[in-house]
Amino acid sequence: MRIPLLASTSLALLLAACSAAPVHQAPTVVEATAPQVQRVAEAWVSAETPAEELDSLASWPADDGHTWLIATGKSSHRLVVYDGDTGAQLRTVGSEGTALGQFKRPNGIAVYGDHLFVVERDNHRVQVLSLPDFKPLGSFGDDVLRSPYGIWINETEPDEFVAYITDSFMYGKQFDVVPPYAELDQRVRRFRVQFDQAGRLRADYAGAFGDTHEDTALRMVESIAGDAANDRLLIADEDTRHDSTLREYSMSGTYTGRSLPQDSFGAEAEGVALWSCPDGGGYWIAVDQLAPLTIFHLFDRVTLAPAGSFEGNVTAHTDGVALHAAATPRFPGGALYAVHDDKSVTAFDLRDVVRTLGLAQGCVQ
Helix, strand or coil: CCCCCCCCCCCCHHHHHHHCCCCCCCCCCCCCCCCEEECCCCCEEEECHHHHHHHEEEEEEEECCEEEEEEEECCEEEEEEECCCCHHHHHHHHEECCCCCCCEEEEEEECCCCCCEEEEEECEEEEEEEEECCEEEECCCCCCCCEEEEEEEEEEEEEEEEEEECCCECCCCCCCCCCCCHHHCCEEEEEEEEEEECCCCCEEEEEEECCCCCCCCCEEEEEEEHHHHEEEEEEEEECCCCEEEEEECCCCEEEEEEEHHHHHCCCCCEEEEECCCCCCCEEEEEEEEECCCCEEEEEECCCCCCCEEEEEECCCCCCCCCEECCCCCCCCCCEEEEEEECCEEEEEEEHHHHHHHHHHHHHHC
C-alpha cells in the first residue's frame, strides 16, 4: 500500500477471545542472518496494461482444467482475468460504480470454492461473486469498513466462513497520518459469512482487533493471510517510517509478540501467501516491495525460521501475490503469481524455487 495523495474453532470461542482484554507482550523478532538472495527466472510475464494499476491476485481452477488468475485493477475499477498457464489476458469484469457487479478501487481479493470475494476501498465493502459467471451474490461491511484493503477467508463449517479484512483508515489532508494508538484496535475486522442452500449471502460483523502499543501496533495494513492448522495470522505492517514487517496474531485476534525479521525487509512488507505442503509443512512467502527487483522471502510454515530468498529477472515493486499449489499443465508442481510494477503479472514455477533454494522436494510432487 502506498500513501495516497488526496481453524476452525467455534465462532463463540472466537468472539469470546476477542472480547477479553489483550495482554501486551514485549515484541520478539524471529532471529535471522542476512539472507543470500538467489535468482529464479519467471516462467512468463504478461503483457503490460499500466492503466489498470493492478494490485492483488487470486487463482481459481476452472471446470475445463484451466487455471484462472484474477487481478484487481485499482484505477480501472474492474477485475482482469488471465490464463494461469500462459499469462494471456482472457477477459475483464465490471466497471466503476456502486451497484453490485461494479467496483470502486478494488484491492484485496480471495477465492474460496466457487466464491470470489473482492474488497473495494472506496465503496467500503466486500463484494461476493460466484464463479465462473461472476454473478454478484451480495456485499457486506459497508456499515463498518472505513478504508478496507486486504482479505483472508477461513472456513469454520461447511458453507460458513470468517472473513478477516484489514482496515487501514488514515487521517490528515494527505491521508498519511496514522490514527491515535487507541484506534488501532480496529485494524483487522471480522465477519461471519454464510451461504444458504439457495446460495444467498448473509454476513454479520464479528468485531475487530489490533495491538495498540507504540512499538507493536499495526500502523498501516493491507496484506493478511492465515494458517488455521497452526492458529496463525500474518499481517503486514507497511509503515516504513516505523518498522515494516509481518506481525503474528492468533486466529482469535491476539498479538503473539512475534514478528518476522525486521531486517529482512528493505522496503515495504507487502503480499504474503502460505505454501502448504502435503506432509503438513510448507513455507510462508512474503514480499519485500523493492525496485528494481522484488525480493521474495520464505519462512518455515511452523517455526517461521528463514528458509531462503529469491528474486526474478523482471518482477519489481510487487503488491499482491497468489500461491497456486495444485498441478496445472504448465506448472505440475504449482506456481507463484506476482504483480509486477502495477502493470503486469508474472509467474514462477515452484519446482524452480524448490531447486534453487534447496527446499523440500515433497512440496512439488
